[in-house]
Structures are given as structure tokens and as C-alpha cells.
Amino acid sequence: MHCNKCGRLVPRGKAKRVTHYVTLTDFAIGKELREAGAIVPRRQVTEWYCVSCAVHTHKVNIRPDDDRRKHTKIR
Ligand SMILES: [Zn+2]
Known part of the structure; x- marks a missing residue:
């Protein structure tokens, strides 16, 4: 996925999705x-x-070091 702000290419699972209306x-x-x-x-x-x-x-908060290892489903 391309980042909306800086255009960097990020893996889909790593990118943060923000949805609004x-x-x-x-x-x-x-x-x-x-x-x-x-x-x-x-x-x-x-x-x-x-x-x-x-x-x-x-958009998201910084998680503690060991928390980042956990794989959580992104919104
Ligand atoms: Zn970016």
C-alpha cells in the first residue's frame, strides 16, 4: 500500500487504515x-x-516495545 501522506510503500498488513465518511x-x-x-x-x-x-x-498510539510483537487485527 502507498502511504497517503508520504507515499512510502508499506506492506498491507503493516499499514494503518483510517476510514471516515x-x-x-x-x-x-x-x-x-x-x-x-x-x-x-x-x-x-x-x-x-x-x-x-x-x-x-x-491516528494510532505508540505501543510499548514488547506489545509491538503481538499481531493484532487492524481496524
Ligand atoms: Zn507515511
């Missing part, structure tokens, strides 16, 4: 529409970060 409408208008019961279209944006960038941008 972007609405195509303005926030205030979107809120009004939602209150009116309309379905506001939103798009899922998936970003991949290398470990350095993920830590730097506070």
Missing part, C-alpha cells in the same frame, strides 16, 4: 435534511498510512 452536502444543510428524514448521500473514504505517519498524525 465524507458527506457531499454542506454540514448544516445535511443536518437539516437528515432531520427532515431524507437520506443524505455520504461517501466512505479509506486512507492508508505508514506507521510513522499514523503515529505522527495521532
